[in-house]
Amino acid sequence: MAGLTQLLNVARDALTAQSYGLNVTGQNISNASTPGYVRRVALLETQNLGSQSGGGVRAVGLDRVTNDFIERRENQATGTSSAATARDQTLASIEALFNDGGGTGLGTALNDVFASFSALAANPNDTTTRSNVLAAVGAFTDRANATGDTLAQTQIDLKQQAQDTVEQVNQRAEEIAKLDMQIAQATMQGDDASDLKDQRTQKILNMSGLINTHTFTDGSGNTVVQVAGTTIVDGQHARTLSIDLNADGSLKLLANQSGGGSSEITQFLTGGKLAGIKEARDKDLFDVSQKLNALVFDVASALNTQHALGVGADGGSGRNLFDVGATSTNAARDVRVSVDVFDHPDRIAAASSVFSTPGGSDNAVALSKIFDTHIAVGNSKTAAQAYGDLIGSIGSTRANSQRDVETQAAILSQVQSMHQSQSGVSLDEEMVNLTKFQNAYQAASKMIGVADQLMQTLLNTVGR
Amino acid sequence: MRVTEQMRYDNVANNLSQLSSRQAKAAQEAQTGVRVNLPSDDPIAAAQLARLTASQSQVTARRSTISSVRGDAELAESSLQQASDLMASAKELAMQGGSGILGANERATLALQVKDIRNQLIGIANTKGTAGYLFAGSASESKPFSDIGAFSGNDDAHLVDIGNSTPSAVNASGAKAFTSAGGRDVFADLDALYNALNSNDESAIGASFDGLDRSRSQITNAQAAVGITLNKLDASDSLQSALDLQNSKSIADLGATDPAKAYSTLVQLNNALQQSVSVGKSILDLAAFKQF
Numbered sequence: 001m002a003g004l005t006q007l008l009n010v011a012r013d014a015l016t017a018q019s020y021g022l023n024v025t026g027q028n029i030s031n032a033s034t035p036g037y038v039r040r041v042a043l044l045e046t047q048n049l050g051s052q053s054g055g056g057v058r059a060v061g062l063d064r065v066t067n068d069f070i071e072r073r074e075n076q077a078t079g080t081s082s083a084a085t086a087r088d089q090t091l092a093s094i095e096a097l098f099n100d101g102g103g104t105g106l107g108t109a110l111n112d113v114f115a116s117f118s119a120l121a122a123n124p125n126d127t128t129t130r131s132n133v134l135a136a137v138g139a140f141t142d143r144a145n146a147t148g149d150t151l152a153q154t155q156i157d158l159k160q161q162a163q164d165t166v167e168q169v170n171q172r173a174e175e176i177a178k179l180d181m182q183i184a185q186a187t188m189q190g191d192d193a194s195d196l197k198d199q200r201t202q203k204i205l206n207m208s209g210l211i212n213t214h215t216f217t218d219g220s221g222n223t224v225v226q227v228a229g230t231t232i233v234d235g236q237h238a239r240t241l242s243i244d245l246n247a248d249g250s251l252k253l254l255a256n257q258s259g260g261g262s263s264e265i266t267q268f269l270t271g272g273k274l275a276g277i278k279e280a281r282d283k284d285l286f287d288v289s290q291k292l293n294a295l296v297f298d299v300a301s302a303l304n305t306q307h308a309l310g311v312g313a314d315g316g317s318g319r320n321l322f323d324v325g326a327t328s329t330n331a332a333r334d335v336r337v338s339v340d341v342f343d344h345p346d347r348i349a350a351a352s353s354v355f356s357t358p359g360g361s362d363n364a365v366a367l368s369k370i371f372d373t374h375i376a377v378g379n380s381k382t383a384a385q386a387y388g389d390l391i392g393s394i395g396s397t398r399a400n401s402q403r404d405v406e407t408q409a410a411i412l413s414q415v416q417s418m419h420q421s422q423s424g425v426s427l428d429e430e431m432v433n434l435t436k437f438q439n440a441y442q443a444a445s446k447m448i449g450v451a452d453q454l455m456q457t458l459l460n461t462v463g464r
Numbered sequence: 465m466r467v468t469e470q471m472r473y474d475n476v477a478n479n480l481s482q483l484s485s486r487q488a489k490a491a492q493e494a495q496t497g498v499r500v501n502l503p504s505d506d507p508i509a510a511a512q513l514a515r516l517t518a519s520q521s522q523v524t525a526r527r528s529t530i531s532s533v534r535g536d537a538e539l540a541e542s543s544l545q546q547a548s549d550l551m552a553s554a555k556e557l558a559m560q561g562g563s564g565i566l567g568a569n570e571r572a573t574l575a576l577q578v579k580d581i582r583n584q585l586i587g588i589a590n591t592k593g594t595a596g597y598l599f600a601g602s603a604s605e606s607k608p609f610s611d612i613g614a615f616s617g618n619d620d621a622h623l624v625d626i627g628n629s630t631p632s633a634v635n636a637s638g639a640k641a642f643t644s645a646g647g648r649d650v651f652a653d654l655d656a657l658y659n660a661l662n663s664n665d666e667s668a669i670g671a672s673f674d675g676l677d678r679s680r681s682q683i684t685n686a687q688a689a690v691g692i693t694l695n696k697l698d699a700s701d702s703l704q705s706a707l708d709l710q711n712s713k714s715i716a717d718l719g720a721t722d723p724a725k726a727y728s729t730l731v732q733l734n735n736a737l738q739q740s741v742s743v744g745k746s747i748l749d750l751a752a753f754k755q756f
Contacts, residue, residue, distance in 0.1 A: 032469060095502055107514050111521035118525035121624045121631075122532040123595045125604055351602065356620045359596055359604030365623045365631040371522055384518030392511025395503025402504060413478055417471055424468035 004458070007451040013056035014444035017044050020059035021437035025430050032425040036202030038064050039425045040194060064194045067422050070415070071201060072215065075208035077415045079271030081408035082209040086276025087284070088401045093154060094288055095398045097147055098391055106292075107387050109143040110299065112136045117368035120350050121361040125313065130345035134337065137321060141335050144296045148332030151289045155249075158281040162251055163243045165210050165274045169227060170240045172207040176200060176225055177238040184236070211241075212271030229268035230255045241265075250282040284397055289332070291390050295376055297328035299383050300335050302375040303367060310349025310363030312341075317354070319347055476744035483740050487733040494726040500719045509718045516718070520711040523704050526627050530701045533624055533634040536593035537694050540636035543591045543598065544687035547641070550588070551680035554581050554654060558676055561661045561669045568664040575661035582654040586613055589642050595622065599638020608638050613651025615643045626700040627707075634693055641686035650679040 024042040031037040041063040047055040099105060116129075116136035123129045179200040186193035204225060207213045214226045218234075225233035232239055232255075242262065244252045253269050254262040269275050300322035307321040319340035324331055341347045351360030376386035493499060503510035560566070561574045589599050589609045596604025600617035608617030619640065621633035640646035653675040660668035 095504055099502060107517060108521075111518050115521055115525035115528075118522075118529050118625060119532070122529040124622075125596050126594075355618070356602035359600065359602035359622060360620055361623050362631070365625050368525070368625050369631075371518075384515050387518070388511040388514040391503050391514045392507050395505075395507030395510045398502070398504035399507055413474065416474065420468050420471045420474070421466045424470045426466060426468040429466075 004451055004455055007454075008448060010056035011444050011447035011451060013047060013058055014447065015441060017057040017059045018437045018441040018444060020044075022434065022441065024062065025433045025437060028425045029427065029430050029434075032427055032430075036198050036205065037425065038066050038194070038198055038201070038423040040064060062192055062194055064192070064197060065423050066201070067419075070419050070422055071205075074412075074415045074419050075205055075213050075215070076271065077408070077412040078205060078208040079212045079275075081405075081412040082273045083271050083276035083279070084401065084404045084408045086273040087280040088276075088398070088405045090154065090158065090277070090280035091284055091394075091398045091401050094151070094285065095394055097150055098394050104143075106140075106143045106147055107384075107391070109136075109140040110383060110387060113140050113299075113303075114368055114371040117364050120348065121364035121368060124350035124361040124364055125358040127345055130313070130348045130350075133348050134341065134343075134345055138337050141322065141337055144292075144332045144335050147292060148289070148296075148330070148334075151285060151292070152333060155281055155285055155289075158277050158285070159243070159245070159251065162274060162277045162281070165272075165277065166241050166243050166253070169207060169210050169232070169274070170238075172203050172210070173225070173227075173232045173238040173240070176203050176207070176233045177236050179203065180223060180233065181236040208272060210272045211274045212269065228253060228255075228265045228270070230265050250286075251278050253278075288390070288394060290328075291386075291393070293328045293331040295383065295386050295390065296335055297324060297331035298376040298386070300324040300331065302370050302373070304338075306363065306367050306370060307349050309352065310366070311351045311354050311357055311360075312344075312347035312349050313351075313358040314344075314346050315354050315357055316347060317349060319349065321348075472747055472750075476747055479740055480737075480744060483733065483737045487730070487737050490726065490730045490733050493721050494723075494730045497721055497723065497726075498719060499721045499726075506718075513715060513719050516711055516715050520708070520715065523627075523708045523711060526625060527701060527704050527708065529624050530626050530697050530704070532594065533622070534694070534697050536595055536598060537634055537636070537690055537697065539591065539593050540598045541687055541690040541694065543588050544636060544641060544683055544690060547585055547588050548680055548683045548687060550581050550585050551650070551676065551683060554578060554657060555673070555676045555680065557581070557661075558657050558669060558672055561657075562666065562673070564666065571661045571664050571669075575658050578654060578658045578661060582613070582651060582658065585642075585650065585654065586611065589638060595635075597638075598636060599641065601635070601637070601639060609642070609651070613642075613649075613655070615639065619645060626697065627704050628696075628700065632693070632696060632700075634697065636686055636690045636693075640689075641683050646682045646686070648675060648679045648682050650683065653679045 021042040021044065024040050028039050043060045043063055044057050045060050047058045113136045116133040119129050120133050179196055183193045183196045183200065186196060200223070204213060204215055207225070207227065211227045216224055216226075218224050220235075222235040223233075224231055224235075227241070230241075232241070239258060240256045242254045242256055244254055246252050251266070252264055253266045253274070255265050256262045266278075269278060301324065304320045304322055304324070308318050311317045312319065320338040321341060323336045323338045325334055336342075350364040351357045352362035352366070353360065356362070371384070372382060374380055374382055376383050377389075381389065492501065500506050500509050500513060557574050557578055561571050566574075586609050590607045591598045597606070597608050597617070600606070600608035602620035602622070603617045604622075606616065609615055615638070617638055619637055621637075622635035623631035624634055626632050626634075637646075642650045644652075653672065656675065657669070657672045659665075660672055
């Protein structure tokens with residue numbers, strides 16, 4: 001009797017264990033495309049009956065198939081890739097500003113200024129020709145202003161983006177701390193908290209896209225999250241980051257102290273969108289702005305000096321062509337057609353002396369010759385050469401950044417592949433598991449049937 | 465390696481997106497015929513293109529300068545030709561007037577013709593071109609010669625840049641052609657002849673011959689100088705046009721696509737994309753659960 005009852009018990013346990021397996025398989029299948037879901041494996045083990053063997057089976061829980069090493073690699077690769085992408089987006093918009101292909105760029109405007117001086121030399125006393133000089137000079141300042149303004153606006157936008165990103169980092173940190181708390185509670189209640197752990201891993205991955213993130217488990221089993229070398233989540237406590245500006249206008253990343261005050265951690269910012277924004281803003285954009293300002297300043301100053309030497313059709317001299325500051329700071333944004341000549345074509349100084357007005361053209365020729373003069377980059381290059389260099393450097397920076405984006409995306413996709421291979425759900429596998437558990441379940445049912453039949457046989461025989 | 469569905473999807477999606485972006489770029493290149501659409505397409509070429517475009521703009525400006533000053537120079541040359549012809553006529557009248565058989569009345573008639581010539585010559589010396597009075601120097605806005613032939617212009621050169629190392633003067637000097645700055649005051653010589661004829665002074669008529677000859681050769685010299693300027697303009701123009709051609713060729717070489725190559729690349733990528741789509745489809749179809 002005992003044997004048969006035991007068989008029934010074993011069959012009952014088998015049904016429970018196999019249906020647990022079916023459940024886990026079902027969970028895997030339904031989450032096959034859930035981001036961050038880590039496949040589970042039902043852990044079954046034989047159940048001993050005291051010292052006797054021949055026991056049944058029991059489900060002891062789940063295994064969440066993860067690999068800390070691969071996860072950390074994925075976090076890092078995500079950070080590097082996001083940084084490259086964020087930087088490239090800014091570079092793309094800078095590049096579009098300097099696209100002379102359509103004939104509307106600053107280079108075209110600059111060329112037109114010099115061409116207008118040539119035309120003025122040919123026809124120094126023609127009002128239309130003089131007006132054309134003013135128009136060309138005006139088009140150049142407009143173009144320079146528009147380019148300078150857009151660069152400045154981009155700089156402001158990027159600061160806003162950096163602030164938004166830091167805001168998101170803070171939010172994620174808080175969410176992670178909260179999840180840590182929930183995981184601790186669930187674990188205490190004997191739950192394995194797999195779903196919560198999935199969520200936490202996903203949040204950390206998400207955070208890696210924003211800022212370089214590193215995680216490790218401390219002595220007491222808490223997950224410590226560090227961003228930019230600074231602990232932001234420790235157990236169930238989160239701290240916040242903030243953005244400020246340095247005196248030179250560059251971004252400063254601060255970690256706020258719990259007791260007030262903050263410490264700068266900018267130098268440890270190496271990955272994530274925030275690092276990409278910082279590099280694009282404080283290095284790439286800064287570099288382009290500086291070169292552009294220097295070029296505009298050099299051109300405007302050289303033309304001013306020559307123009308002041310000449311004499312207008314009205315006999316006046318010493319006039320500027322451009323209003324530009326004393327240094328190249330913000331020259332592109334601030335340069336204007338000088339009030340000395342604005343709306344006064346007759347004041348354009350084509351002649352070199354009051355005695356050679358109105359037909360003298362020496363100064364117009366001298367102005368057009370500045371085209372061939374090394375006035376830019378510390379008097380080492382002509383304006384056109386300097387502009388060509390600027391275009392070349394913008395182009396190669398962008399081309400490098402595009403390559404960087406591609407390389408990092410390839411690395412990331414490889415790591416993601418590794419991660420998937422380790423933790424992703426394979427429907428093929430699950431189909432096999434489904435069939436396996438189904439068959440085992442069916443066989444266990446059969447066992448009950450057999451035990452029942454044997455019992456009936458026994459009872460019928462004995463009862464007679 | 466364990467392969468999951470997500471890996472298959474990601475793979476297919478990655479490959480497709482990479483191919484599509486290459487195909488889109490190739491399509492743009494084939495469609496526009498432009499290889500360097502953005503500086504990053506080829507940074508070195510983009511920098512060179514910027515410099516070449518600048519150089520091209522300078523060449524265009526010089527060529528337009530040449531064509532614009534050329535008209536005035538040609539007008540100056542033909543005006544000086546007419547002036548020289550007029551001086552020849554004046555010399556003929558002087559020789560007629562010098563003949564001993566003429567009386568005071570005939571000489572007075574000749575004097576009127578000389579006066580007429582002088583007025584025509586003043587008209588010629590006041591010829592206006594596109595950049596103002598041709599023979600006025602830099603005082604190009606006011607008539608350089610008064611009705612009595614007094615000169616109010618100057619000898620300033622009209623300088624332009626036509627591609628030579630130093631700016632070139634392109635105007636004819638009225639001062640040197642017509643006034644004592646060139647050696648003879650042409651109008652004074654004509655006045656002398658007029659007065660001699662009018663006063664029936666045979667010896668004074670004879671004395672005017674030399675001055676008239678010298679005045680004429682002074683005008684012819686000025687004409688020759690303009691001729692040289694015109695030659696210089698022509699030479700510069702052909703040099704600049706050669707540069708123009710060279711620049712255009714370099715710009716095309718650097719910035720434009722080779723149509724045959726662009727087209728074949730596009731066809732190649734189109735095929736690759738199509739293939740990738742059908743391969744992707746069969747990969748994604750490959751799922752065990754569909755067989756159960």
